[in-house]
Amino acid sequence: MALEWVVLGYAAAAEAIMVILLTIPGLDALRKGLIVVTRNLLKPFLSVVPFCLFLLMDIYWKYENRPSCEADSCTPTEHLRHQKSIMKSQRNALLIASALLFYWLLYSVTNLVVKIEQLNQRVERLKNRD
Secondary structure, rough: OOOHHHHHHEEEEEEEEHHHHHHOOOOHHHHHHHHHHHHHHHHOOOOOHHHHHHHHHHHHHHHOOOOOOOOOOOOHHHHHHHHHHHHHHHHHHHHHHHHHHHHHHHHEEEEHHHHHHHHHHHHHHHHOOO
């Protein structure tokens, strides 16, 4: 079950790296190629959204079916296991939120950069016309 979290972590990291590369000033020479690559990867990265929803349902199911550990009803080992399970669920929920946030940021930044490029081309054409 850990493989799905590794895949989601790598996807979120790739999205974050692309957002950083698109927003760093001074990479104008690489920006056009990066825009093409990013626009081509947006559709495959869209699969992150249903994957995150599936993993979120998995966390919820594990939360609902988790044995309760109240007061003196469990041993210290069981209590520690219960606390570790809660911390893992919180960490995984944070990973899901970051993957979704980075996808949204990547989509928004890519669209903004494309619009800026189109506007720059339009300005150049107007300057050349005059």
